[in-house]
Amino acid sequence: MTSDRRICTPAIRYISVFLSIILTQALFSQNVRAFQKTTPGEKEVREILDKQSDKFEKPVTISVEVDSTEDEQKPNPWTKSWNLNINGNQASYRNWSQGGVNTIATSASTLARFKYSGGSFSNTFRVNLQYGQTWLDGEGSKKTADLINLRYKLDYFLGSYQLSTFAEIDFRTQFVDGFDEDNEQVVSDFMAPGYLTESIGLSYQPDDYFSVQTGLGLKQTFVSVDSLGQYYGVDEGDNMRSEGGFTISINWDKSFAKTFNYTTELSTFTNLLLPVRRTDVIFRNALSGKLNSFLSTILQFELMYDDDVTSKLQMRQTIAVGLIIKLL
Numbered sequence: 001m002t003s004d005r006r007i008c009t010p011a012i013r014y015i016s017v018f019l020s021i022i023l024t025q026a027l028f029s030q031n032v033r034a035f036q037k038t039t040p041g042e043k044e045v046r047e048i049l050d051k052q053s054d055k056f057e058k059p060v061t062i063s064v065e066v067d068s069t070e071d072e073q074k075p076n077p078w079t080k081s082w083n084l085n086i087n088g089n090q091a092s093y094r095n096w097s098q099g100g101v102n103t104i105a106t107s108a109s110t111l112a113r114f115k116y117s118g119g120s121f122s123n124t125f126r127v128n129l130q131y132g133q134t135w136l137d138g139e140g141s142k143k144t145a146d147l148i149n150l151r152y153k154l155d156y157f158l159g160s161y162q163l164s165t166f167a168e169i170d171f172r173t174q175f176v177d178g179f180d181e182d183n184e185q186v187v188s189d190f191m192a193p194g195y196l197t198e199s200i201g202l203s204y205q206p207d208d209y210f211s212v213q214t215g216l217g218l219k220q221t222f223v224s225v226d227s228l229g230q231y232y233g234v235d236e237g238d239n240m241r242s243e244g245g246f247t248i249s250i251n252w253d254k255s256f257a258k259t260f261n262y263t264t265e266l267s268t269f270t271n272l273l274l275p276v277r278r279t280d281v282i283f284r285n286a287l288s289g290k291l292n293s294f295l296s297t298i299l300q301f302e303l304m305y306d307d308d309v310t311s312k313l314q315m316r317q318t319i320a321v322g323l324i325i326k327l328l
Contacts, residue, residue, distance in 0.1 A: 077116055077117050077118050078114070078115070078116055079113075079114075079115040079116075079117070080113070080114050080115075080328045081111075081112065081113045081328055082110070082111070082112040082113075082326070082327040082328035083110065083111055083112075083324060083325070083326055083327065084108070084109075084110045084324070084325040084326075084327055085107075085108065085109045085110070085288070085296065085298055085320075085322060085323070085324050085325075086106075086107075086108050086322050086323045086325070087106070087107045087108070087132075087298070087320035087321060087322030087323075088104075088105060088106040088107070088320075088322060089103075089104075089105050089320070089321075090103065090104045090105070091103045091104075101136055101137055101138070102136075102137035103134060103135065103136055103137070104134070104135045105132070105133070105134040105135070105144065106132060106133060107130070107131065107132025107133075107144060107145055107318070107320060107322075108130075108131055108132070109128075109129065109130040109131075109132075109145070109298075110127070110128075110129050111126075111127070111128050111129075112126070112127040112327075112328070113125070113126050113127075114126075120156055120157050121154065121155065121156055121157070122154075122155045122157070122164075123152075123153070123154055123155075124151075124152070124153045124154075124155070125150075125151070125152050125153075126149075126150070126151040126152075126153075127149070127150055127151075128147065128149040128151075129147065129148060129149075130145045130146065130147040131145055131146055131147075131175055132144040132145035132146075132318070139183070140183065142179070142183055143176070143178055143179075144318065145316075145318065146174040146175050146176065146178065147172070147174060148171075148172065148173050148174060148175060149170075149171070149172045150170075150171045150172075151168065151169070151170045151171070152168065152169050153166055153167070153168040153169075154166060154167045154168070155203060161205075162204060162205055162206050163202070163203070163204055164202070164203045164205070165200070165201070165202060165203070166199075166200065166201060166202070166203040166213060166215070167198075167199075167200045168197075168198070168199050168200075168213075169196070169197070169198050170195075170196070170197045170198075170199075171194070171195070171196050171197075172194070172195045173190060173191050173193070173194035173195070173222075174188060174189075174190060175190060176189070176190065177189040177190075186225075186228070187228065187231055188228065188231075189224065189225050189228065190224070191222050191223075191224040192222075192223045192224045192225040192228045192232075193221055193222060193223055193228075193231075193232040194221075194222035194223075194224070195219065195220070195221055195222070196219070196220045196222070197217055197218070197219045197220075197247070197269065198217060198218045199215050199216065199217030199218075199247045200215050200216060200217075201213060201214050201215015201216060201247070202214060202215060209252060209253050209254035210251070210252050210254075211249075211250075211251045212248075212249070212250050212251075213247075213248075213249045214246075214247065214248045214249070215246075215247055216244075216245075216246060216247070217244070217245055217246070217247040217269060218242065218243070218244055218245075219242070219243045219244075219245065219269055219280075220240055220241070220242050220243075221233065221234060221240065221241040221242075221243075221308070222239060222240050223239055223240075224239065226239070231309060232308055232309055233308030233309070243269075243271045243273075244271070244272055244273075245269050245270045245271045245272050246269075246270045246272065247267070247268065247269050247270075248266075248267070248268045249265070249266070249267045249268075250265070250266045251264075251265050251266075252264045252265075257289075259289050259290040260287070260288070260289035260290075261287075261288050261289070262285075262286070262287050263284075263285070263286045263287075263288075264283075264284065264285045264286075265282070265283070265284045266281075266282070266283050267281070267282045267283075268280065268281050268282075278307040279305075280305065280306050280307070280308075281303070281304065281305040282302075282303075282304050283302065283303040283304070284300075284301075284302050285300065285301045285302065286298065286299070286300050286301075287299045288324070290324060291321070294323055294324075295321060295322070295323065295324075296321070296322060296323065296324035297319070297320070297321045297322075298318075298319070298320055298322075299317075299318070299319045300316070300317065300318045300319075301315075301316075301317045302315070302316045302317070303315055304316075
Protein backbone atom coordinates (compact mmCIF):
# COMPACT_ATOMS: atom_id res chain seq x y z
CA MET A 1 0.00 0.00 0.00
CA THR A 2 2.81 2.28 0.87
CA SER A 3 4.54 1.72 -2.49
CA ASP A 4 1.26 2.32 -4.35
CA ARG A 5 0.79 5.66 -2.58
CA ARG A 6 4.35 6.69 -3.49
CA ILE A 7 3.69 5.83 -7.16
CA CYS A 8 0.30 7.69 -7.24
CA THR A 9 1.54 10.82 -5.59
CA PRO A 10 3.83 11.93 -8.49
CA ALA A 11 1.17 11.00 -10.98
CA ILE A 12 -1.43 13.08 -9.17
CA ARG A 13 1.00 15.97 -9.04
CA TYR A 14 1.63 15.79 -12.79
CA ILE A 15 -2.10 15.52 -13.51
CA SER A 16 -2.93 18.48 -11.29
CA VAL A 17 -0.23 20.61 -12.91
CA PHE A 18 -1.45 19.66 -16.34
CA LEU A 19 -5.05 20.45 -15.43
CA SER A 20 -3.96 23.79 -13.99
CA ILE A 21 -2.17 24.70 -17.24
CA ILE A 22 -5.20 23.72 -19.31
CA LEU A 23 -7.54 25.69 -17.04
CA THR A 24 -5.29 28.74 -17.11
CA GLN A 25 -5.09 28.65 -20.91
CA ALA A 26 -8.87 28.27 -21.13
CA LEU A 27 -9.46 31.28 -18.87
CA PHE A 28 -6.89 33.37 -20.77
CA SER A 29 -8.52 32.53 -24.12
CA GLN A 30 -11.94 33.44 -22.74
CA ASN A 31 -10.66 36.79 -21.44
CA VAL A 32 -9.01 37.54 -24.79
CA ARG A 33 -12.25 36.86 -26.65
CA ALA A 34 -14.16 39.02 -24.20
CA PHE A 35 -11.64 41.86 -24.55
CA GLN A 36 -11.83 41.61 -28.34
CA LYS A 37 -15.62 41.91 -28.17
CA THR A 38 -15.56 45.00 -25.93
CA THR A 39 -12.48 46.71 -27.48
CA PRO A 40 -12.82 48.18 -31.02
CA GLY A 41 -10.47 46.98 -33.65
CA GLU A 42 -8.37 49.13 -35.99
CA LYS A 43 -11.19 49.42 -38.49
CA GLU A 44 -13.70 50.33 -35.86
CA VAL A 45 -11.29 52.88 -34.38
CA ARG A 46 -10.92 54.55 -37.80
CA GLU A 47 -14.69 54.66 -38.25
CA ILE A 48 -15.08 56.31 -34.83
CA LEU A 49 -12.39 58.89 -35.63
CA ASP A 50 -13.98 59.64 -39.03
CA LYS A 51 -17.34 60.25 -37.36
CA GLN A 52 -15.75 62.59 -34.84
CA SER A 53 -13.80 64.48 -37.52
CA ASP A 54 -17.03 65.00 -39.50
CA LYS A 55 -18.42 66.82 -36.50
CA PHE A 56 -15.46 69.19 -36.33
CA GLU A 57 -15.33 69.77 -40.11
CA LYS A 58 -18.80 71.30 -40.16
CA PRO A 59 -18.55 75.08 -40.87
CA VAL A 60 -19.03 77.32 -37.88
CA THR A 61 -20.38 80.84 -38.43
CA ILE A 62 -19.47 83.48 -35.86
CA SER A 63 -21.30 86.77 -36.04
CA VAL A 64 -19.53 89.76 -34.53
CA GLU A 65 -21.12 93.20 -34.61
CA VAL A 66 -18.64 96.09 -34.69
CA ASP A 67 -19.66 99.65 -33.99
CA SER A 68 -18.35 101.50 -37.02
CA THR A 69 -18.63 104.84 -35.26
CA GLU A 70 -15.71 103.89 -33.02
CA ASP A 71 -13.44 103.50 -36.06
CA GLU A 72 -14.52 106.75 -37.67
CA GLN A 73 -11.95 109.47 -37.18
CA LYS A 74 -13.25 112.33 -35.10
CA PRO A 75 -12.95 115.78 -36.70
CA ASN A 76 -10.05 117.87 -35.50
CA PRO A 77 -11.41 120.66 -33.25
CA TRP A 78 -8.43 122.89 -34.12
CA THR A 79 -8.21 125.21 -37.11
CA LYS A 80 -4.74 126.70 -37.55
CA SER A 81 -3.08 129.02 -40.04
CA TRP A 82 0.17 130.96 -39.87
CA ASN A 83 1.84 132.82 -42.73
CA LEU A 84 5.05 134.85 -42.81
CA ASN A 85 5.74 137.47 -45.49
CA ILE A 86 9.21 138.94 -46.09
CA ASN A 87 9.53 141.71 -48.65
CA GLY A 88 12.32 144.02 -49.79
CA ASN A 89 13.61 146.20 -52.57
CA GLN A 90 16.78 148.13 -53.32
CA ALA A 91 17.77 150.85 -55.75
CA SER A 92 21.24 152.28 -56.38
CA TYR A 93 22.30 155.13 -58.69
CA ARG A 94 25.69 156.44 -59.78
CA ASN A 95 26.25 159.07 -62.46
CA TRP A 96 22.66 158.47 -63.55
CA SER A 97 21.65 161.37 -65.80
CA GLN A 98 17.96 161.16 -64.89
CA GLY A 99 18.75 161.31 -61.18
CA GLY A 100 17.65 159.10 -58.31
CA VAL A 101 18.13 158.38 -54.62
CA ASN A 102 19.75 155.24 -53.28
CA THR A 103 17.17 153.35 -51.24
CA ILE A 104 16.78 150.11 -49.37
CA ALA A 105 13.37 148.99 -48.12
CA THR A 106 12.47 145.91 -46.11
CA SER A 107 9.31 144.76 -44.43
CA ALA A 108 8.00 141.67 -42.69
CA SER A 109 4.56 140.64 -41.53
CA THR A 110 2.97 137.59 -40.01
CA LEU A 111 -0.64 136.62 -39.52
CA ALA A 112 -1.56 133.66 -37.31
CA ARG A 113 -5.00 132.37 -36.42
CA PHE A 114 -5.84 129.54 -34.02
CA LYS A 115 -9.43 128.42 -33.47
CA TYR A 116 -10.73 125.67 -31.19
CA SER A 117 -14.34 124.53 -31.58
CA GLY A 118 -15.89 122.15 -29.09
CA GLY A 119 -19.57 121.66 -28.34
CA SER A 120 -21.37 124.95 -27.91
CA PHE A 121 -18.18 127.00 -27.55
CA SER A 122 -15.36 128.21 -29.79
CA ASN A 123 -12.16 130.04 -28.91
CA THR A 124 -10.29 132.13 -31.49
CA PHE A 125 -6.87 133.72 -31.04
CA ARG A 126 -5.45 135.99 -33.75
CA VAL A 127 -2.01 137.61 -34.06
CA ASN A 128 -1.15 140.27 -36.65
CA LEU A 129 2.39 141.69 -36.60
CA GLN A 130 3.89 144.11 -39.14
CA TYR A 131 7.12 146.07 -39.35
CA GLY A 132 8.94 147.80 -42.19
CA GLN A 133 11.61 150.44 -42.79
CA THR A 134 13.01 152.41 -45.71
CA TRP A 135 16.54 153.79 -45.79
CA LEU A 136 17.11 156.86 -47.99
CA ASP A 137 20.61 158.02 -48.85
CA GLY A 138 21.28 161.27 -47.02
CA GLU A 139 17.99 161.22 -45.10
CA GLY A 140 18.34 158.22 -42.81
CA SER A 141 15.66 155.62 -42.19
CA LYS A 142 11.91 156.00 -41.92
CA LYS A 143 9.29 153.60 -40.67
CA THR A 144 6.82 152.28 -43.24
CA ALA A 145 4.87 149.75 -41.15
CA ASP A 146 4.55 149.08 -37.41
CA LEU A 147 1.74 147.09 -35.83
CA ILE A 148 1.11 144.74 -32.93
CA ASN A 149 -2.46 143.45 -32.89
CA LEU A 150 -3.61 140.62 -30.58
CA ARG A 151 -7.21 139.46 -30.41
CA TYR A 152 -9.05 136.79 -28.41
CA LYS A 153 -12.70 135.89 -28.94
CA LEU A 154 -15.00 133.47 -27.11
CA ASP A 155 -18.27 132.41 -28.79
CA TYR A 156 -21.25 130.60 -27.28
CA PHE A 157 -23.55 129.29 -30.01
CA LEU A 158 -27.31 129.81 -29.73
CA GLY A 159 -28.93 126.73 -31.22
CA SER A 160 -26.94 126.94 -34.46
CA TYR A 161 -23.38 127.64 -35.47
CA GLN A 162 -24.36 130.88 -37.22
CA LEU A 163 -25.64 132.94 -34.30
CA SER A 164 -23.71 133.28 -31.06
CA THR A 165 -23.03 135.51 -28.11
CA PHE A 166 -19.42 136.60 -27.85
CA ALA A 167 -16.85 138.18 -25.59
CA GLU A 168 -13.76 139.70 -27.18
CA ILE A 169 -10.53 141.39 -26.13
CA ASP A 170 -8.51 143.36 -28.68
CA PHE A 171 -5.07 144.89 -28.04
CA ARG A 172 -3.21 147.17 -30.44
CA THR A 173 0.10 149.07 -30.25
CA GLN A 174 3.45 149.34 -32.09
CA PHE A 175 7.06 148.16 -31.75
CA VAL A 176 9.22 151.30 -31.82
CA ASP A 177 8.96 155.08 -31.83
CA GLY A 178 7.59 156.96 -34.81
CA PHE A 179 8.34 160.46 -36.16
CA ASP A 180 6.38 163.12 -37.97
CA GLU A 181 6.58 163.66 -41.72
CA ASP A 182 9.72 165.77 -41.34
CA ASN A 183 11.33 162.93 -39.38
CA GLU A 184 12.21 165.33 -36.57
CA GLN A 185 9.68 165.01 -33.73
CA VAL A 186 8.62 161.80 -31.95
CA VAL A 187 4.86 161.34 -32.16
CA SER A 188 4.45 157.71 -31.05
CA ASP A 189 6.22 154.89 -29.26
CA PHE A 190 5.57 151.45 -27.80
CA MET A 191 2.37 151.72 -25.72
CA ALA A 192 2.11 155.34 -26.77
CA PRO A 193 -0.51 154.84 -27.81
CA GLY A 194 -1.76 151.41 -26.80
CA TYR A 195 -5.42 150.46 -27.21
CA LEU A 196 -7.32 147.80 -25.28
CA THR A 197 -10.95 147.14 -26.19
CA GLU A 198 -13.28 144.70 -24.41
CA SER A 199 -16.67 143.98 -25.95
CA ILE A 200 -19.64 141.63 -25.57
CA GLY A 201 -22.64 141.15 -27.83
CA LEU A 202 -24.09 139.10 -30.68
CA SER A 203 -22.20 137.59 -33.61
CA TYR A 204 -23.59 136.30 -36.90
CA GLN A 205 -21.42 134.08 -39.12
CA PRO A 206 -23.29 132.52 -42.06
CA ASP A 207 -20.03 131.28 -43.64
CA ASP A 208 -16.50 130.53 -42.52
CA TYR A 209 -15.14 133.57 -44.36
CA PHE A 210 -17.73 136.20 -43.32
CA SER A 211 -18.93 137.44 -39.92
CA VAL A 212 -20.71 140.43 -38.40
CA GLN A 213 -20.76 141.28 -34.72
CA THR A 214 -22.11 144.11 -32.61
CA GLY A 215 -22.28 144.87 -28.93
CA LEU A 216 -21.23 147.05 -26.04
CA GLY A 217 -17.60 147.78 -25.30
CA LEU A 218 -15.03 149.47 -23.14
CA LYS A 219 -11.97 151.14 -24.66
CA GLN A 220 -8.80 152.15 -22.85
CA THR A 221 -6.16 154.37 -24.47
CA PHE A 222 -2.72 154.09 -22.88
CA VAL A 223 0.13 156.59 -23.34
CA SER A 224 3.36 155.55 -21.64
CA VAL A 225 5.20 158.78 -22.59
CA ASP A 226 3.77 161.81 -20.79
CA SER A 227 4.69 164.24 -23.52
CA LEU A 228 2.68 162.29 -26.10
CA GLY A 229 -0.63 162.26 -24.24
CA GLN A 230 -1.77 165.44 -26.03
CA TYR A 231 -1.74 163.59 -29.38
CA TYR A 232 -4.20 160.90 -28.27
CA GLY A 233 -6.78 162.65 -26.11
CA VAL A 234 -5.21 161.76 -22.75
CA ASP A 235 -5.25 164.54 -20.18
CA GLU A 236 -1.96 165.96 -19.00
CA GLY A 237 -0.63 164.02 -16.01
CA ASP A 238 -2.64 160.89 -16.90
CA ASN A 239 -1.47 157.81 -18.75
CA MET A 240 -4.87 156.31 -19.56
CA ARG A 241 -8.26 157.29 -20.87
CA SER A 242 -11.36 155.07 -20.58
CA GLU A 243 -14.49 155.16 -22.75
CA GLY A 244 -17.70 153.18 -22.93
CA GLY A 245 -19.53 152.72 -26.17
CA PHE A 246 -21.07 150.71 -28.97
CA THR A 247 -18.99 148.47 -31.27
CA ILE A 248 -19.50 147.03 -34.75
CA SER A 249 -17.13 144.70 -36.58
CA ILE A 250 -17.42 143.21 -40.07
CA ASN A 251 -14.84 140.65 -41.27
CA TRP A 252 -14.23 138.97 -44.62
CA ASP A 253 -11.41 136.50 -45.27
CA LYS A 254 -11.62 134.38 -48.41
CA SER A 255 -9.29 132.72 -50.89
CA PHE A 256 -9.93 132.68 -54.63
CA ALA A 257 -8.20 131.57 -57.83
CA LYS A 258 -6.35 128.98 -55.69
CA THR A 259 -3.39 131.24 -54.91
CA PHE A 260 -4.96 134.56 -53.89
CA ASN A 261 -6.54 135.73 -50.65
CA TYR A 262 -8.48 138.87 -49.80
CA THR A 263 -8.98 140.03 -46.22
CA THR A 264 -10.99 143.04 -45.13
CA GLU A 265 -12.01 144.27 -41.69
CA LEU A 266 -14.19 147.20 -40.68
CA SER A 267 -14.25 148.08 -36.97
CA THR A 268 -16.03 150.99 -35.30
CA PHE A 269 -16.29 152.30 -31.75
CA THR A 270 -18.87 154.94 -30.83
CA ASN A 271 -18.51 156.69 -27.48
CA LEU A 272 -21.98 156.88 -25.91
CA LEU A 273 -21.18 160.32 -24.48
CA LEU A 274 -20.02 161.85 -27.78
CA PRO A 275 -21.75 162.62 -31.09
CA VAL A 276 -21.93 159.79 -33.63
CA ARG A 277 -19.78 161.80 -36.06
CA ARG A 278 -16.84 161.25 -33.68
CA THR A 279 -16.99 157.46 -34.10
CA ASP A 280 -13.58 155.80 -34.36
CA VAL A 281 -13.23 153.82 -37.61
CA ILE A 282 -10.55 151.36 -38.78
CA PHE A 283 -10.82 149.89 -42.28
CA ARG A 284 -8.07 147.39 -43.21
CA ASN A 285 -7.65 145.58 -46.53
CA ALA A 286 -5.04 143.09 -47.70
CA LEU A 287 -4.79 141.30 -51.04
CA SER A 288 -2.07 138.66 -51.20
CA GLY A 289 -1.15 136.05 -53.75
CA LYS A 290 1.54 133.54 -54.66
CA LEU A 291 3.33 134.14 -57.95
CA ASN A 292 5.12 130.80 -57.72
CA SER A 293 6.35 128.40 -55.05
CA PHE A 294 8.51 131.06 -53.40
CA LEU A 295 7.49 134.56 -54.50
CA SER A 296 4.37 136.38 -53.39
CA THR A 297 2.87 139.82 -53.70
CA ILE A 298 0.83 141.74 -51.16
CA LEU A 299 -1.20 144.93 -51.43
CA GLN A 300 -2.28 146.62 -48.21
CA PHE A 301 -4.67 149.54 -47.94
CA GLU A 302 -5.79 151.02 -44.63
CA LEU A 303 -8.04 153.91 -43.61
CA MET A 304 -8.32 155.21 -40.05
CA TYR A 305 -10.34 157.94 -38.42
CA ASP A 306 -9.82 158.87 -34.76
CA ASP A 307 -11.09 162.30 -33.75
CA ASP A 308 -8.90 162.20 -30.62
CA VAL A 309 -5.78 162.12 -32.80
CA THR A 310 -6.75 164.24 -35.81
CA SER A 311 -9.88 165.39 -37.59
CA LYS A 312 -8.36 164.29 -40.91
CA LEU A 313 -8.76 160.86 -42.48
CA GLN A 314 -5.56 158.82 -42.13
CA MET A 315 -4.50 156.55 -45.01
CA ARG A 316 -1.73 154.00 -45.60
CA GLN A 317 -1.05 151.99 -48.76
CA THR A 318 1.78 149.60 -49.57
CA ILE A 319 2.54 147.10 -52.31
CA ALA A 320 5.45 144.68 -52.19
CA VAL A 321 6.83 141.51 -53.72
CA GLY A 322 8.73 139.02 -51.62
CA LEU A 323 8.75 135.62 -49.98
CA ILE A 324 5.78 133.94 -48.37
CA ILE A 325 6.34 131.13 -45.91
CA LYS A 326 3.43 129.01 -44.72
CA LEU A 327 4.29 127.92 -41.20
CA LEU A 328 0.95 126.18 -40.46
